[in-house]
């Protein structure tokens with residue numbers, strides 16, 4: 001059962017912290033049943049604290065937490081973790097070393113009459129059927145994390161929480177296991193909330209992502225919207241790559257910049273004529289041989305199928321652009337470019353009013369009153 005909007009987990013105006021020190025405040029997040037959500041943000045922004053509050057390990061000081069319509073936490077009141085119907089997967093797997101894989105998985109359902117069937121099904125689900133009799137130290141890191149996932153799913157929780165579940169694994173394995181975990185959860189319709197500081201992992205695994213900065217939610221949205229329609233300069237910076245250039249708003253959806261007039265698909269409520277910072281992602285700038293807009297190549301990173309070029313405009317402004325890798329250019333070469341940005345992202349100008357000065361995202365952050373750690 002969920003509420004009329006299909007919401008399973010609700011964090012309403014949540015605040016929590018330690019010994020009188022508030023870590024997270026005014027947090028509103030609603031996760032739909034069957035969705036995988038994520039808390040994403042730099043180290044220390046309060047992701048784990050929030051997850052632990054949902055699990056019932058930490059008290060809350062304001063607001064409430066509800067699961068499936070049932071209130072789990074409010075100030076001064078907390079349903080114990082084991083009565084929340086919430087499963088948890090940790091970064092360090094936390095398997096019992098003296099129990100076999102099968103025994104680890106069945107740990108939370110020892111009295112269940114169909115224990116063996118459930119264990120076999122889960123072994124199958126996480127593709128470890130042949131390893132049920134092994135001990136954790138006889139498994140690879142990826143296999144151990146699969147066991148931890150199966151163990152968390154055994155009691156059929158309403159919600160699965162995962163705290164940096166892939167961060168002990170190396171690149172390719174990490175990418176494969178995270179994709180596989182998404183498939184498993186989606187296949188079974190399991191709702192989950194993941195904590196990570198890795199944006200590509202959040203995007204690969206989750207339906208909705210909440211970006212936190214210093215305990216405050218900046219945006220709760222789909223990966224697509226976070227990338228193309230970031231709500232704050234912090235989100236624009238934390239998600240993906242890009243540079244800001246200075247511009248002037250001509251009308252709600254049109255900006256004059258040194259690259260020409262850019263018209264987007266979104267209206268801004270800033271006064272006409274205001275000075276704005278325009279976000280340009282590498283995929284917003286494309287190569288065009290006969291373009292009168294020319295830029296010098298000052299950096300080049302080869303990715304195989306594509307090459308990321310760092311470009312300098314005649315004014316000194318810097319941009320980045322992704323070219324197909326067969327469209328190969330040398331450092332120092334002048335190339336023709338054009339803007340291909342449907343998603344116009346602008347913010348009221350911050351920091352230096354140096355006309356056309358390029359504002360690398362890091363500088364925009366540093367210029368802000370509450371720069372992240």
Ligand SMILES: Nc1ncnc2c1ncn2[C@@H]1O[C@H](COP(=O)(O)OP(=O)(O)OP(=O)(O)O)[C@@H](O)[C@H]1O
Pocket residue numbers: 018023041042043044045046047048049050197
């Ligand atoms: N048990 C604790 N007692 C006191 N302060 C704590 C405790 N645990 C965390 N904190 C503090 O709360 C803040 C948020 O920590 P939290 O672990 O939630 O951040 P995080 O976003 O998960 O970071 P990371 O990605 O590094 O794990 C930090 O300033 C941290 O020092």
